Amino acid sequence: MLEFKSICIHNKRSMSVELSQQNRSTTASTLSGTYYRWLTKIKNNNNQEAVSAPHQHSLISDVSGKLLSGQVTVLTGASGSGKSVLLRVLAGLLPMDSGEVCLQSVDPLHNPSYHSIHDTVPTQWRTQVSLLAQRPQLLEGSVLDNLQMPYNLQAHQHRNFDMDWHITQLSSLGRSADFLQQEANYLSGGERQLVNTLRLLQLSPQVLLLDEPTAALDSEVSTQLVHLLVNWARAETQRTLLWVTHDTQDVMPFADQHWSMQAGVLSKVF
Numbered sequence: 001m002l003e004f005k006s007i008c009i010h011n012k013r014s015m016s017v018e019l020s021q022q023n024r025s026t027t028a029s030t031l032s033g034t035y036y037r038w039l040t041k042i043k044n045n046n047n048q049e050a051v052s053a054p055h056q057h058s059l060i061s062d063v064s065g066k067l068l069s070g071q072v073t074v075l076t077g078a079s080g081s082g083k084s085v086l087l088r089v090l091a092g093l094l095p096m097d098s099g100e101v102c103l104q105s106v107d108p109l110h111n112p113s114y115h116s117i118h119d120t121v122p123t124q125w126r127t128q129v130s131l132l133a134q135r136p137q138l139l140e141g142s143v144l145d146n147l148q149m150p151y152n153l154q155a156h157q158h159r160n161f162d163m164d165w166h167i168t169q170l171s172s173l174g175r176s177a178d179f180l181q182q183e184a185n186y187l188s189g190g191e192r193q194l195v196n197t198l199r200l201l202q203l204s205p206q207v208l209l210l211d212e213p214t215a216a217l218d219s220e221v222s223t224q225l226v227h228l229l230v231n232w233a234r235a236e237t238q239r240t241l242l243w244v245t246h247d248t249q250d251v252m253p254f255a256d257q258h259w260s261m262q263a264g265v266l267s268k269v270f
């Protein structure tokens with residue numbers, strides 16, 4: 001289960017205003033007279049702007065929620081409303097200005113443990129809370145090279161690559177084992193997303209954050225991928241999915257929760 005509370009993120013403009021205010025204060029303490037009064041006036045003007053228009057400077061405002069184990073949560077909202085920003089924060093890829101994200105796990109003896117994002121090494125956090133990004137980055141080489149790549153990383157060196165598992169998943173996506181030998185550089189956008197998805201799923205994170213995973217796929221493969229992801233989530237009780245999409249048709253029948261993001265504010269639809 002992943003719980004997040006009171007997350008706030010300001011955009012760069014407001015951060016640069018805050019920083020420049022701090023710099024001006026430091027400089028002003030060494031000055032006096034006209035220049036000091038001028039600096040104070042600028043500072044006050046900036047403060048008035050921030051007070052009169054607080055939401056202009058927030059990408060995410062006081063956002064809280066719970067992703068329960070075994071559940072699929074669908075997140076919708078207008079373009080630019082902050083959905084991807086929230087996913088990146090939960091994955092530990094974007095720092096928050098305030099708030100908490102906490103992962104609850106249960107060991108084989110059913111003892112719960114809690115890990116705060118603030119106290120966990122980022123690489124360790126991302127082995128359990130993984131983001132499937134909108135624009136997949138693949139390396140030069142074959143599909144197989146890309147799928148095997150994570151096992152070179154220290155965080156996954158103790159795991160073994162399972163070729164049979166990949167062939168089974170590819171078959172459910174209408175692809176034969178020959179797909180593994182294709183050059184990643186020549187893949188279509190949709191095929192790149194399939195490789196990216198399998199590359200993450202094989203590592204078995206507890207929380208999977210999906211940023212429009214079916215956007216580049218035709219409707220047949222899109223339906224196949226939705227089934228693959230939902231089946232994957234349901235295969236282990238601790239897994240949970242947070243699914244950002246503009247196309248709810250395929251995934252909504254599997255949704256346990258539906259959230260909506262509007263201008264950085266999260267609300268519950270059900």
Ligand SMILES: Nc1ncnc2c1ncn2[C@@H]1O[C@H](COP(=O)(O)OP(=O)(O)OP(=O)(O)O)[C@@H](O)[C@H]1O
Pocket residue numbers: 011012059077078079080081082083084085086
């Ligand atoms: N690191 C950042 N610093 C400042 N602004 C950012 C940053 N990342 C995103 N933004 C801005 O935050 C807003 C929300 O972006 P986000 O990518 O979360 O939108 P979205 O809801 O996922 O949209 P879409 O549905 O089109 O993918 C946008 O205006 C974007 O320009």
